Amino acid sequence: MKAHSRWLMISVGLGILLNPLNSSMVSVAIPRLQNVFQLDFTVVSWIIFSFYIASAIAQPVMGKASDLFGRRRIFLTGLVVAFVSSLLAPLSPNFGWLLVFRIVQSIGTSMMVGVGMAIVRIHITEKQATALSVLSIFLSGAAAIGPFIGGVLIHWWSWPAIFFVNIPFVVASFLLAWRNIPKDEPPTSVARGMSFRKWLDLIDAPGILLFTVGLVALLVGLLSAKSSGHLSLGNVIIGLIGLVALGAFVRHELKVTSPFIPLRTFANYPAMTWVNVEFMLVNILFYSLFFGLPSYLQMVRHVSEFQTGILMLSLGLCSLVTSPIAGRWIDKSGPRSALLLSAILMTFGSVWLATLNQTSPVISVCLALAAFGISNGLNNVGMQAALFKSSPKEIIGVASGLFNTSRYLGTILSSLLIGIVMGDKFSAGGLQVLGIILTVIAFSLVFLSWRRRESGQLKESVGSPSSN
Incomplete structure (x- = not known):
């Protein structure tokens, strides 16, 4: 494998590992976050829910966006978003803001996962299977050692360290990616002429909205009932809203030509x-x-x-x-x-x-x-x-x-x-x-x-x- 191909793999690998690393490090941080923000596990568990819901939505959407606007551009933008969220999350004045920055972090890291494999498939033509397996090691390895890294960081520097640790990875990946990922082709006439409404239809924005509302409402209804210790009318109504939204989501996905999840x-x-x-x-x-x-x-x-x-x-x-x-x-x-x-x-x-x-x-x-x-x-x-x-x-x-x-x-x-x-x-x-x-x-x-x-x-x- 040529030197340029190896550096391209490293550039992409350092970026895509951020998603599994950040999803796994938090497993050790839950008790510390409960103590810091004085919350029970049911509330703090949204630090997990929010990340995975955002990743489930962002990765396919960013994959489609990269086809239209360029994979290099999406990858570099994801690094910038991850950098900003990693800087701001430790400064959160309360748990609500921490959730916001956690969601932004998930979107940024998902932008890299969504296009990283495609960049390697397109630009590395020799020993492509080996290159893809190396990227898989970045993904699985980061997820595997995340709790260990999180435990060490939290033990010595408290919970903000699990966000600050992203910064050297982001900077290294950005500098290498800027140098090694080939520039995107000029946007096609279809991409240049695409209206915002057409873009929303392409990513199935109504389907994403129904999926998100349904899932979040159902989770809120179930967890609120458990946290309060009894089933209130409010919990039932929220849960029913979630079920209705998910039912509407299924009906919608079966009818549209470009569904978010092709059921x-x-x-x-x-x-x-x-x-x-x-x-x-x-x-x-x-x-x-x-x-x-x-x-x-x-x-x-x-x-x-x-x-x-x-x-x-x-x-x-x-x-x-x-x-x-x-x-x-x-x-x-x-x-x-x-x-x-x-x-x-x-x-x-x-x-x-x-x-x-x-x-x-x-x-x-x-x-x-x-x-x-x-x-x-x-x-x-x-x-x-x-x-x-x-x-x-x-x-x-x-x-x-x-x-x-x-x-x-x-x-x-x-x-x-x-x-x-x-x-x-x-x-x-x-x-x-x-x-x-x-x-x-x-x-x-x-x-x-x-x-x-x-x-x-x-x-x-x-x-x-x-x-x-």
């Missing part, structure tokens, strides 16, 4: 639909542990942020070590066996969580973390392989977008599950209840994986998938 694809390709359902369940399981366990360790077992980061590192390292091994295994044998093993490991980890109590050795959580880490490494490759095998080549772009949507929905549902189970205060009993619920979900994954194995839904031979 008709699910009906046309049932095998792909089941892969997305499984992927959503996988993410509910993984992120329930990912976001729930650090808060349990700090609030119930009184483990420091630094020690929590060290313990969480076992999850990240197991995931990173497993991914390349899983890639070779799946190349030879297909994804079925790997996904079945992953579901079994998640079941073991969930059962182990359910057995933990106030007197269990803190180090014993590493067994659950290792089980989920290995399963995550298997899923990173196996679920993508399953997606590629179940999706026709002509819709692989749409399928990949739906796949990412399933990831974000699973993540949002995991935070909702933690908020409902734990409420305003974490406890050992709450973790046991969470473990029981996760065990039921994991058993359903085992069933789905075994059912696929029996039915032969996925063939044994697959292409060479890249880790996500």
